[in-house]
Amino acid sequence: MMRGKKIVLGVSGGIAAYKACALTSKLVQQGADVKVIMTEGATEFVQPLTFQALSRNPVYTDAFDEKNPEKIAHIDLADWADIVILAPATAHLLARLANGLADDMLTTILLATTAPVYIAPAMNVHMYDHPAVKDNLITLEKYGYRFIEPGDGYLACGYVGKGRLEEPENIIKVIDDSESKGQPLKGKNVLISAGPTKEAVDAVRFFTNHSSGKMGYALAEVAKQLGASVTLVSGPVQMDPINGVELIQVKTAQEMYEAILERFDDQDMVIKAAAVADYRPKNPSQQKLKKKSESLVIELERTKDILKTIGEKKENQYLVGFAAETDDVLYYGRQKLDKKNLDAIVINDIGNLNVGFQSDDNEVQVITKTGQEKSVTIRSKHEIAQQLFDIFIEDMMGEAK
Template sequence: MSSLRGKRIVLGVCGGIAAYKAAALCSKLTQAGADVRVIMTKSAVQFVAPLTFQTLSRHDVYVDTFDEKDASVVAHIDLADHADLFVIAPATANLIGKLALGLGDDMLSTTLLATTAPLFIAPAMNVHMYENAAVMKNMETLRQRGVRFIEPGVGQLACGYVGRGRLEEPEAILAALERYAGGAQLLAGRKVLITAGGTVERIDPVRFLTNDSSGRMGFAIAETARRMGAEVTLVAGRTEGPLPGGVNVIRVQSAQDMLEAVLAEAGSSDIIVKAAAVADYRPAMKADQKIKKSEHTMTLELVKNPDILQTLGSRKKDGQVLVGFAAETERLEEHAMDKLVRKNCDLLVANDVSKPGSGFGTETNEVRIFDRNGNVEALPLLHKLEVAERLLELAAARLRRSEAAEPPLEGS
């Protein structure tokens, strides 16, 4: 049974010769059991008649913002709220540009501004248009907002050029949507423990030591684990931005606070992901009152904090999957493998924080994932939600393999 059965999908169709493939995609989505609603741009109807999509989807097709078919609702808001998934195929450079700028001047772009559903974009255009700096920048802007792109293929284009720009085949688009929807139950019944953000080590009541971690990577993992059906506990230090919904949040400050909170939850967790940036040291003494400035210099004595990841590794129970993170600036693989072995991790996610878009405080990350055999997977620069999806897929697969390898209980 397809993971798209019962899903409400809005399919946006832009003007281009590849619009004929959108008809095949609509048919495949409907056959997979999805409830498909189609929005076409006025240019799209020059290539494929709305009647084609109406017949395939068994629903009215929307083209004009002002053509309200049901007086009880506002059509573009109703469609935006209706969607479990939103896919644009084909997506033109014009639509991508409007979405990046937040413009809404037709039925499709207005509905896109109103939806909160996960958005997949499958571009199709001339190779030089696709590689145009403005188009690339607009796509990067959308990636940073969490939009997922189904990259175009390379081949003969309708304009006569050969290169990247042809709409991905309907079967591949369907498969991408099924993979995403299928993740909804990947961690059903599992308990996932995640740490996020930086810790705060107090010097006095008004000063502290911390780091640049925003918690966004940990938040993305927590949000994705919840979507995959897990019961999620998030131990969060100093963070930026709104907390993910639907998860149990435990707020902490110091490394010691985080250690205690994590150990209280670790025993019942199937997967532990330590994405927090924990301070390695803390002040030896914390002043009860604000330290007044006196001399030109001040010496601050620091002592080592407990190593949370190493503690978890030493206490890891059979079948539990432990995932660590390593933020590096040099010799990434060497440092990552050393940390993985020393701290008894199953997976280690390493990133070079000196690279643009891969450091603290960004919406994107470029990572390499290691296990004891070395590099498992190298991910390009992706939105952190996409990194989280792949990481949790790998962790879930390890969990299943571990359980499959367990000997049967005596007498069973």
């Protein structure tokens, strides 16, 4: 996959910069044309001459060093690249990029390029776990950047843990795998539901659940990256809209039902990841209910079963449901798969308090109508979304045959 590719390699100022030398060499050996951009900090660890010798190209370190007066260097390089790789990406570089700063050659290119950008972070284990770094990683994921997770092991600072730059061979493999997939959903319409619903009790109170919408939003981001035209029907969540994804905001189960049914016929794939209320107050009060000394009884009524309805209605759509279970998860998952006429079901074991609702991580089990049963172990919800789409697309292709 690397032969003939034009690759911009961004190297920032961490001890792991020495591994970028090996990465440059291996990319060149595989037939790639590599141009290296170094931050000022990176030059403290490795001399630019090293990368020049390995890449057989000039090395860029200064945004104001215009080597060709006929071209603006950072725009020319941004347009030239087929792929951009950041290895190592320090916490400082991630923060600058997440905030849209363009104060050196590397960051100006990153803002100007339309090529896919792969980020390989490297830093101390506690730095990698810091809330600010985590927030920056989430922001960059929303922008469409792709991550190559750091490895666990002995770090230069003496700690042992997650934060070590992934080995050059594995960086290339991750990019190879990602690029070889291309955009298998290009030309497809994908509808995804996310988040909770809110059902009014009175003018102040409502019934809801713990869903954060993070899993549904991650699925929407990945579907967009895979080339799909994505519609996201979202309940009330604290999540930012995703660039390039049509967002339909709803509040109640009835509103979500109507939004999904209205758009269902035009979809190729529907993933119902939202946690929709099964019941709602039958007679919500328009005024605030006053506190009483005795107990309060609220009569509930069933909401419309969205998944069952579209399962009965579906023709050629690939339909995926989510199930949150606390016991006998596979048993209840298989039942839901059959009863709702689904093509696949993703089962969350919400008995595990470390993942699922509100968490940035998850682990799931997937069952398909064709008989596949797969477990996806604990990892970020964005990584879970990528693996789920691998399963769904493979399953869809198998059904098409």
